[in-house]
Amino acid sequence: MTQKYRLDKKGYINRKKLISFKFNGKKYFGYEGDTLASALLANGVHLVGRSFKYHRPRGFIGAGVDEPNAKVQLYNKEDKNEPNVLATEVELVEGLTAKSQNCWPSVSFDFGAINNLFSKFFPAGFYYKTFMWPKNFWYRIYEPIIRKAAGLGVAPLKPDPDRYEHKFEYCDVLVAGSGPAGISSALAAAKNGAKVILAEEKPRFGGSLLSDEVTIGNKNGKDWADESISQLKSMPNVIVKNRSQVFGYYDHNMMVMIEKTKDHLEKPSKFIPRQRLWYIRAKEVVISTGSIERPLVFANNDRPGIMLASAAKEYMKVYGVLVGKKPIIFTNNDSAYDCAIEFKKNGIDPLVLDIRKSSDSSIVKEAKNLNIKIKFSHGVANSKGHLRVNSANIGKLNDSKSSYENLENVSCDCICVSGNWTPTVHLSSQSGNKLKFNDKIDAFIPNQSRQNETTIGSASGAFTLKKSLEDGFSKGYELSKKITGKDTKSLPPTSNERSSEEHDKFWCMPLPKGKHYKRFVDFQNDVAVSDIELAVREGFRSIEHVKRYTTLGMATDQGKTSNLNGLQLVSNVEKKIVPEVGHTTFRPPYNPVTIGAIVGREVGKNYRPTRKSPMHSWHEKNNAVFVDAGLWLRPRYYKQGNETLNDAAIREATNVRNNVGVCDVTSLGKIDIKGSDSAEFLNRVYTNAWMKLPVGKSRYGVMLREDGIVFDDGTTTRISEKHFHMTTTTAQAVNILAHLEYYLQVVWPELDVNVLSTTEQWAGAAVAGPNSRDLMGKLFPNLDVSNETLPFMGFKEEDLFGVPARIFRISFSGELAYEINVESGYGIFMWEKIMELGKEMNIEPYGTEALSTLRIEMGHVAGSEIDGRVISSDLSLEGMLSKKKDFIGKRSLNREAFINPDREKIVGVVPLDRKTMIPEGSHLVKDNKSSLPNPKLGHISASCWSVEYNNPFSLAILKEGKKRIGEKLYALSPLKNKSIPVEIVSSHYVDPKGERVRS
Amino acid sequence: MLEIKCPYCGKRSQNEFSYGGDASVKRPALEKEISDKEWDDFVYFRKNPRGKHLELWHHVSGCRQWFKVSRDTTTHEIHETSKINEEL
Numbered sequence A: 001m002t003q004k005y006r007l008d009k010k011g012y013i014n015r016k017k018l019i020s021f022k023f024n025g026k027k028y029f030g031y032e033g034d035t036l037a038s039a040l041l042a043n044g045v046h047l048v049g050r051s052f053k054y055h056r057p058r059g060f061i062g063a064g065v066d067e068p069n070a071k072v073q074l075y076n077k078e079d080k081n082e083p084n085v086l087a088t089e090v091e092l093v094e095g096l097t098a099k100s101q102n103c104w105p106s107v108s109f110d111f112g113a114i115n116n117l118f119s120k121f122f123p124a125g126f127y128y129k130t131f132m133w134p135k136n137f138w139y140r141i142y143e144p145i146i147r148k149a150a151g152l153g154v155a156p157l158k159p160d161p162d163r164y165e166h167k168f169e170y171c172d173v174l175v176a177g178s179g180p181a182g183i184s185s186a187l188a189a190a191k192n193g194a195k196v197i198l199a200e201e202k203p204r205f206g207g208s209l210l211s212d213e214v215t216i217g218n219k220n221g222k223d224w225a226d227e228s229i230s231q232l233k234s235m236p237n238v239i240v241k242n243r244s245q246v247f248g249y250y251d252h253n254m255m256v257m258i259e260k261t262k263d264h265l266e267k268p269s270k271f272i273p274r275q276r277l278w279y280i281r282a283k284e285v286v287i288s289t290g291s292i293e294r295p296l297v298f299a300n301n302d303r304p305g306i307m308l309a310s311a312a313k314e315y316m317k318v319y320g321v322l323v324g325k326k327p328i329i330f331t332n333n334d335s336a337y338d339c340a341i342e343f344k345k346n347g348i349d350p351l352v353l354d355i356r357k358s359s360d361s362s363i364v365k366e367a368k369n370l371n372i373k374i375k376f377s378h379g380v381a382n383s384k385g386h387l388r389v390n391s392a393n394i395g396k397l398n399d400s401k402s403s404y405e406n407l408e409n410v411s412c413d414c415i416c417v418s419g420n421w422t423p424t425v426h427l428s429s430q431s432g433n434k435l436k437f438n439d440k441i442d443a444f445i446p447n448q449s450r451q452n453e454t455t456i457g458s459a460s461g462a463f464t465l466k467k468s469l470e471d472g473f474s475k476g477y478e479l480s481k482k483i484t485g486k487d488t489k490s491l492p493p494t495s496n497e498r499s500s501e502e503h504d505k506f507w508c509m510p511l512p513k514g515k516h517y518k519r520f521v522d523f524q525n526d527v528a529v530s531d532i533e534l535a536v537r538e539g540f541r542s543i544e545h546v547k548r549y550t551t552l553g554m555a556t557d558q559g560k561t562s563n564l565n566g567l568q569l570v571s572n573v574e575k576k577i578v579p580e581v582g583h584t585t586f587r588p589p590y591n592p593v594t595i596g597a598i599v600g601r602e603v604g605k606n607y608r609p610t611r612k613s614p615m616h617s618w619h620e621k622n623n624a625v626f627v628d629a630g631l632w633l634r635p636r637y638y639k640q641g642n643e644t645l646n647d648a649a650i651r652e653a654t655n656v657r658n659n660v661g662v663c664d665v666t667s668l669g670k671i672d673i674k675g676s677d678s679a680e681f682l683n684r685v686y687t688n689a690w691m692k693l694p695v696g697k698s699r700y701g702v703m704l705r706e707d708g709i710v711f712d713d714g715t716t717t718r719i720s721e722k723h724f725h726m727t728t729t730t731a732q733a734v735n736i737l738a739h740l741e742y743y744l745q746v747v748w749p750e751l752d753v754n755v756l757s758t759t760e761q762w763a764g765a766a767v768a769g770p771n772s773r774d775l776m777g778k779l780f781p782n783l784d785v786s787n788e789t790l791p792f793m794g795f796k797e798e799d800l801f802g803v804p805a806r807i808f809r810i811s812f813s814g815e816l817a818y819e820i821n822v823e824s825g826y827g828i829f830m831w832e833k834i835m836e837l838g839k840e841m842n843i844e845p846y847g848t849e850a851l852s853t854l855r856i857e858m859g860h861v862a863g864s865e866i867d868g869r870v871i872s873s874d875l876s877l878e879g880m881l882s883k884k885k886d887f888i889g890k891r892s893l894n895r896e897a898f899i900n901p902d903r904e905k906i907v908g909v910v911p912l913d914r915k916t917m918i919p920e921g922s923h924l925v926k927d928n929k930s931s932l933p934n935p936k937l938g939h940i941s942a943s944c945w946s947v948e949y950n951n952p953f954s955l956a957i958l959k960e961g962k963k964r965i966g967e968k969l970y971a972l973s974p975l976k977n978k979s980i981p982v983e984i985v986s987s988h989y990v991d992p993k994g995e996r997v998r999s
Numbered sequence B: 001m002l003e004i005k006c007p008y009c010g011k012r013s014q015n016e017f018s019y020g021g022d023a024s025v026k027r028p029a030l031e032k033e034i035s036d037k038e039w040d041d042f043v044y045f046r047k048n049p050r051g052k053h054l055e056l057w058h059h060v061s062g063c064r065q066w067f068k069v070s071r072d073t074t075t076h077e078i079h080e081t082s083k084i085n086e087e088l
């Protein structure tokens, strides 16, 4: 139960609540309010993982989002796991179980560490250089080995069981980061009437105020932050969110934020989503994301126990945890003295090594007064220790800082480093802000805003509290005034902080003489100084190329601690200044985001809407097996007993040919067209003539795109002089409506026509078969259904037992057929009436599979032929092309390729054995034994079992088309390993003269 | 995600709209005799300017109106939007 490194009093954790957790199989204890990292450190555990390439032991570097090493795999109670989670960001909850990643068999004995012994064989670009040849070795040998060795976490195999949700929000001012600058600007903007959202990525608000010794007004910094947050929370125009990170800055001030809502709760309600993704459209964005400390670089600077001074201080102040009891503080600036003083106040004697020759700042004086031992012009040359640092080789730097005047070994259990601060400019850069290099702090800061974005506080390079508060209040006021027009100005409170002097620009320590130790720049990607030097030596100049060659700044941490040191190094080697080298691109997300959160609720059946016809429940009750048709669910067949799909399709289609069948055609696109120019409009969008279509008649039409390719087909009916009813295919319904609207609104606005989708308004049933007329007579006893009164392509409006119905004598099946439409709400009534009255005529419902069979053997084209590559004549529809008028796409039809006589055209295909079904997609070839590639003459577009002839029949698009009727070819399907001898026949396999539909 | 001001509905997010290409393209009048080049220019050839671009958008998940947008292709800044019959 002992937490040996836990201080007695310090920190904001809840000591009343002890929490047990497991790490690498061992049980530990921490407190509520700990992170996994702080709890492990309280137990003296520094070793958390193995490095990516060399499998070197690694510990914690940071205390938050800046952590490059401590990625763990989390396991929760429901047997769910999550890889690549930062231990510094995981809040401790009872029963939490985590494991180290990238090590086998265990973190303290890692087989892959053998890579470290052979590290000279793993220089920058090693993979590129080594695994280039021979080519087939890559797939068989190299890639599987690399995958095994170079994995980060393990991807979970099961679907994510958690629920994630999306939220859309609008505000005047979004403030990202709740440090002193962020709180100030939120306060000033909110008091001036703006709608404000303040987002903090950590559980606690306050940023640097949580661990800095400062006063604001007459309170200490943290109390001021707490009071300000309570004040903001009480205001109705403010949303304050913790555990919420703004990770992406997108166009037009669209900010995306991830809120962690569940994992920190011990007993979450099942209605709470795990995470919530916020899309926030902000009029103004205040970026107060703070800054991240840079490491100093020296030999073996990656041992567990070596971490950022700011992190060591945060563990003491926020969590009451000592990261060591024999600390060395190694710095090139004043800020690390805060850490030294904090150690001293907790009874620990630190040794400070300062690269600078001297400093007279108040904080250094304070440290001296506390009798803290300081060695100026000193630094760490090398570290020692196996799984944890146990000593440092320290030395005095010569004047040129190129070597050491002397070296001595000092024992220690942690080294807290500070190489000055890097503003967190990710969001600013993502917004399109062109960053500029600030020589004074050796880092990039935001410069020219492109969107409505303002960076303040240490993210802007302003490293004093006073400036952060001033900027926060003035920007919060200015930005809100711009939006609200109000003029309530709040003034920043007075503040007190330690003053500091300039840092020393030196950060990369020379190697001890004659040694070739690794000095790491990028911990996450195992990129050392020597790798970057090698890349430059090998001719890589652009920083983007150096990044990709060495992997500097890649992967999940995106170079938060390493980017600037890497840039400095490239500029040093190239003898350039950093601004000339430039920086790599910052891209969202700032931090890894769970895929589940991005997907939100759009999973499984909620991935997209499901459209059902009004008769859906009837189909369900009658054993329909459904198929997706775009968003629609349509009955594919109605299963009887243990029928197969094929059996059912043959049974249903045969019944249509012999008796009568009914098919749900609700999903067909329906467009209502009204206005005095409706006929003229149809005349322009269809290839055939429409002006003289009489009222009460339907006509088949084909539409082209402007490039001459067939777009869609369907029938359109003249309901009255100025009123038409258009049908489209199910698949193209949405596109056709947009197409018609485009021509009416943009191209021919002078036409008096209105179009409206009525797909959902009408339920449709196709009644087809030789008995269909008898059935229609029973359904509409007052209607004369004779061929004379209601001929093929005729239209009538008549009541179906009191329900107004539209009757179209049109046919897709090639049989005598009718389509009945009633208002959707009466769909089920219509359907049941049809089934009831059709009973004595042996009616059966038929699904899309039988529908396909019927249309294929009749040679009617559908989506599998109208595939975006064919023109009318390819489908034997050239007779539909009016010569007397212009129409959309007509001018394209004289293109050379379109008048070429050996274009591929529609034909029918039957297997010579009259038995073997030809797989759709098979290629038609002359010789099935030809050498590859076998010249392709065409392809099979659709296949069915012809119920008329009781043998297989297919449609194909074949070179020279009808000229080949009678020829023998082969249908090859390498996918199904089939070679089928076939004969080419007419595409109109059944009733070529179309007598049945007119009967 | 862009924020686009539909001239009929006001500002909406991009996912309510679909893009309709270059708004300066004029379809040749019906029945007019034109050269192959004129037709090809209309059907196939579009400028791909860096910077200001006059384009059509369709408010598909809204009022179903087509309208004009002046947008910068590099910064995505939208200068102006207008109804089809208005000059931009």
Ligand SMILES: [Zn+2]
Binding pocket: B006, B007, B008, B009, B010, B059, B062, B063, B064, B065
């Ligand atoms: Zn609109």
